[in-house]
Amino acid sequence: MPQGHSPPEVRPVFFSNGSIRLDSADSEDPFAVTASSVKFSEGDTAILHCPVYGYPQPTIEWFKDGEELDWDSGRTKKRDPDLYISDVTRADDGLYRCRATNKFPVSRDSQESTEFSGYLDQSLRVTNHLAWIIPLVVIIVILILLFTIIYCCSYCKRRSRNQYNVAEKERTLRDAEAQKLNAPLDDDE
Numbered sequence: 001m002p003q004g005h006s007p008p009e010v011r012p013v014f015f016s017n018g019s020i021r022l023d024s025a026d027s028e029d030p031f032a033v034t035a036s037s038v039k040f041s042e043g044d045t046a047i048l049h050c051p052v053y054g055y056p057q058p059t060i061e062w063f064k065d066g067e068e069l070d071w072d073s074g075r076t077k078k079r080d081p082d083l084y085i086s087d088v089t090r091a092d093d094g095l096y097r098c099r100a101t102n103k104f105p106v107s108r109d110s111q112e113s114t115e116f117s118g119y120l121d122q123s124l125r126v127t128n129h130l131a132w133i134i135p136l137v138v139i140i141v142i143l144i145l146l147f148t149i150i151y152c153c154s155y156c157k158r159r160s161r162n163q164y165n166v167a168e169k170e171r172t173l174r175d176a177e178a179q180k181l182n183a184p185l186d187d188d189e
Helices: 133-161 166-182
Strands: 010-014 024-027 029-035 040-041 046-048 052-055 058-062 075-078 082-085 095-106 113-127
Touching: 010 029, 010 095, 040 046, 046 113, 052 095, 052 113, 058 075
Parallel strands: 010 113, 029 113, 040 113
Antiparallel strands: 010 052, 024 029, 046 082, 058 095, 075 082, 095 113
16 A cells, blocks of 8 residues: 555444354344354353454444443453453343444545444353253263163063074974984893
């Protein structure tokens, strides 16, 4: 870019680096975007990303469930463009909105700046830090049931093999009778 020239003005736009999925929230406003929800355990530090680009650099504002965030709690910190919430609790569950805003003149002749905004909505879900135990218990129960079913099937198969087989029993008796008839008589008789 030639010296003395500034880059072209760009209204706030959101981009994905592959870590979050972005969908257009409203077909009428392509600058309103919904990000995939994020899940954190109670006590963790939640990080909500606001991947935005614009020139001049957009200012970022954060909202929770439609209301501006309370920065006095000491648990929420803004490190542009991201939001950090330390020691999250179930009360932090909700829909968070990142509003990115910048201003610039629309034409070279205009001295008046126009304000442009973009919105990124993202749901935060807070789970119990022991929530992983429930799926583990379900997996263990399923494995126990699976091994029980396998054992019962093999037991039934062995049992059916050892059941009284009439044809086999008759053949064995016939062979024993034939051996007795064909056996030489003892000399003592």
